[in-house]
Structures are given as structure tokens and as C-alpha cells.
Amino acid sequence: MTHNRRFENSAEHQEVCALLPWYVNDTLADTERQKVDAHLGGCAVCRDDLAVHKRILEGINAQPALDYMPVASLKRLQARLDVAQAQTALPPIPPLEPSRSDAPWPGWMAASIAAMAVAIGLLAADRWVQFEVRATKPNYQTVTTSIPRPQGEVIRAVFSPNITLVELQTILDEAQLKIVSGPTEAGVYSLASNSTLTVRSSLALLRQHSTVRFAEETLAEPESGNSP
Amino acid sequence: MTPLAKNSPKERDSALLVAIAAGDRRALEELYLSYHRRLARFLSRFTPRYENIEEIINDTFMVVWQNAKDFRNASQVSTWVIGIAYRTALKSFRRQKNHHLARSLEDYPEQTVDPTSDAEVNDWLKHGLSRLPIEQRLTLELAYHMGHSLEEIAAITDCPVGTVKARMFHAREKLRQYLPALGGGPSELPARIG
Numbered sequence A: 001m002t003h004n005r006r007f008e009n010s011a012e013h014q015e016v017c018a019l020l021p022w023y024v025n026d027t028l029a030d031t032e033r034q035k036v037d038a039h040l041g042g043c044a045v046c047r048d049d050l051a052v053h054k055r056i057l058e059g060i061n062a063q064p065a066l067d068y069m070p071v072a073s074l075k076r077l078q079a080r081l082d083v084a085q086a087q088t089a090l091p092p093i094p095p096l097e098p099s100r101s102d103a104p105w106p107g108w109m110a111a112s113i114a115a116m117a118v119a120i121g122l123l124a125a126d127r128w129v130q131f132e133v134r135a136t137k138p139n140y141q142t143v144t145t146s147i148p149r150p151q152g153e154v155i156r157a158v159f160s161p162n163i164t165l166v167e168l169q170t171i172l173d174e175a176q177l178k179i180v181s182g183p184t185e186a187g188v189y190s191l192a193s194n195s196t197l198t199v200r201s202s203l204a205l206l207r208q209h210s211t212v213r214f215a216e217e218t219l220a221e222p223e224s225g226n227s228p
Numbered sequence B: 001m002t003p004l005a006k007n008s009p010k011e012r013d014s015a016l017l018v019a020i021a022a023g024d025r026r027a028l029e030e031l032y033l034s035y036h037r038r039l040a041r042f043l044s045r046f047t048p049r050y051e052n053i054e055e056i057i058n059d060t061f062m063v064v065w066q067n068a069k070d071f072r073n074a075s076q077v078s079t080w081v082i083g084i085a086y087r088t089a090l091k092s093f094r095r096q097k098n099h100h101l102a103r104s105l106e107d108y109p110e111q112t113v114d115p116t117s118d119a120e121v122n123d124w125l126k127h128g129l130s131r132l133p134i135e136q137r138l139t140l141e142l143a144y145h146m147g148h149s150l151e152e153i154a155a156i157t158d159c160p161v162g163t164v165k166a167r168m169f170h171a172r173e174k175l176r177q178y179l180p181a182l183g184g185g186p187s188e189l190p191a192r193i194g
Helices: A002-008 A011-024 A030-040 A044-062 A071-089 A104-136 A165-175 A199-207 B009-021 B025-043 B050-070 B077-095 B118-130 B134-144 B150-157 B161-178
Strands: A153-159 A177-181 A188-193 A212-217
Touching: A011 A030, A011 A044, A011 B134, A011 B150, A011 B161, A030 A044, A044 B118, A044 B134, A044 B161, A071 B025, A071 B050, A153 A177, A153 A199, A165 A177, A165 A199, A188 A199, A199 A212, B009 B025, B009 B050, B009 B077, B025 B050, B025 B077, B050 B077, B077 B134, B077 B150, B118 B134, B118 B161, B134 B150, B134 B161, B150 B161
Parallel strands: none
Antiparallel strands: A153 A188, A153 A212, A177 A188
């Protein structure tokens, strides 16, 4: 005990005590590691501390880690980048040159009017484009909206955002389905049959899982040219 | 996948960042995909909501995109990226009013638990971790979950090495007081942590 007290008051003990977390995670330089090794042999206090650090490290790494699928998140980042780039692409209004005329305000006023005209023009063009887009198609898309179907798609499904890749693959294997497209921004996957199992059976197998938020058979596309 | 993939991770990250600085969106996507899993696993230890995790990761990569040209190789790319994620996460966690930060271990000075099995100790440890001050917990997780060295954590958190050591010391002490089953006796704060 006297031996330990002597260590506890030493600068070496304090230094080693502070290095123990990185001794445990194995990131110390060789010289520091050797110093800790040498100290541990004679210091029961540090050996106790070391056991605590090891216990915390084991406890932290015993907790299950969740894996998330990055594709949908990346798509949202890309959308943000598109917006940011579109904003920076707008032409800046050129700086006004100082007027050299005897009466400076008419030149300043003309430049202001020109700048306002450009801004109003841009605003009007933006509104017109938005109107055109709204007029031609809805500003939303449902999972059953008629969009070009990927080759072989028989089912559209949405999974929990917390599902891991392994869980997703297990569910698809069980239902004998494969991904042919997706996920869309709304998280919709297009699935094709991977076997002779009927679509209805695959659908039933999918729906057994709580991580499947939505699963529907893809509606048959109407044939063109048919009269009602 | 670009030809960069066959280089070492450090070389690949550096080359990707140079490309990002030149405005290459594909390089940003490759860097994003290579870091997403690591960052998401780390952040999921602080928040169970994937929306929060995604927001922090995407905010991080917006900063990477905007500031790649300012990276001067003073640290590894991974340390720089994780440092941005650390600061973004810190801001986000502080914003969350319902975060456990509002109730720290110091609010329960008399409370200790005495679990018996390893599984119980792990459960209570998780509980104790969630009640540490956020800077202490982030330091602890950066070392024990992410496996970062002392110097890397100092760079990530933009703090002196002595501050990192002190945060780790206090985190361990609080956990040990809360959870005696971790073992050891109370330590005195070293006169000098540096």
C-alpha cells in the first residue's frame, strides 16, 4: 500500500493514469506504451483503473450497432447541393460604376431601375417555370403513380429507414424477390420476382415483417389504344 | 467506382478531397458513401432517430463540399471530416431540448446502481453514458467506439490534449460513482493532466 501511495503522488503515476484510455484502445506510441507497462507492474491503483477502462470499452462495444442504408440520404444531399448550386449560378448584379456626369443621380437611378428590372424579370421567369411545371404534372408522386416501370417489376415496397442491409436481403431472399430499381426519394423499391413463386405469395411473405412499411403489387399498365 | 479505389484509404481520401475542391460531385458521393456507415453508427449511439443522424451527416458533407478547397493537409482527411461531424453533432444535440443532457449524472448524486450480471452492467452503462455531459461522452465514444488516439481526438474536438485527458478522467469517475460494479475505488483528480 505504501508502495502504491508513493506512486499515486508521483508525476509518473498521474501521467500514466491519464494515458490508460488510450492504452486500452491500443493507440499509444511505443514509448508511451512501454512507460505504462513498466508502471502497471508496481501500481495496483493503475491496475484497478485499467480494469475499469477495459470494462467500459467492452460495455460500449457490446451494444449492438445499427447499419443504415445511405442511398436515400445521399439523394437528399444531392438535392440540397442542386439547390445550393442553382442559387450560386444566378448571375450577380454587376456593381454600379460611379457616374462621371455632372449630375450623378440620374445615372445611379438608371442603374437601380435596370437592376430592379432584371430582378423582376428573373422572378417572373421563375414563377412562369414553376407554373408550367405545376400545370403539366403534380408536384408530388405517390407510390402508385404511373411512372415508367423498371423491367420485371412486380411489387413496390417501402422498408423501415432503420432496416439493415442484412435484414433487407434476408427478407427479399425469403420472399424470393430482387431489387430492380430504387430506392426513390420517397424510399420506394421496385422488386422483381426471383423464382416461380406467385406475386401474391411473395407479397404475403413481405407483409409478415414489421420492417416492411408498404408493399403492393404493381398494377398492370393499361394497354395504349384501347377505347373505354 | 473511380480508379482511386485501389489506393490506400488515406491516399484515396486525399485524392477525393482534391477532386471535391475542384467541384467533382461524384468524388463527394464516393467520400459520402465511404464515411456514411462509420458516422451513422457513431451518431446512432447518441440519438435513435435516423432523421437526426441523416441531418447531421448531410450537414457535415455540405460543409465538406463548401470548404474542401480550404483543407491544407494539416491533419488526415478522416480527422477533418469527423471533426466537422463532431461540431455539427454537438450543435444538434445542444439544440434538442428533449435530449438527456438536461438530466446529467450530477443531478443524481446519491443514485448508484448495483447490477449483477454482465448484461445488466452493460445496460446500466448505456444508461450512465446517456447522462454524461455531452463533451465527456463524445470524448469517451471517440476513444472507445471509434478507436481514435489522444492526438486525433484533440484534433477532432479542437481542444488541447490536456482537456481531452481531463474529459476522459471525469467521464470515467462519474460512471464509476454511478455504477460501482465497474470496479476500482474513487480516484483523486490528478494535480496535473497534460
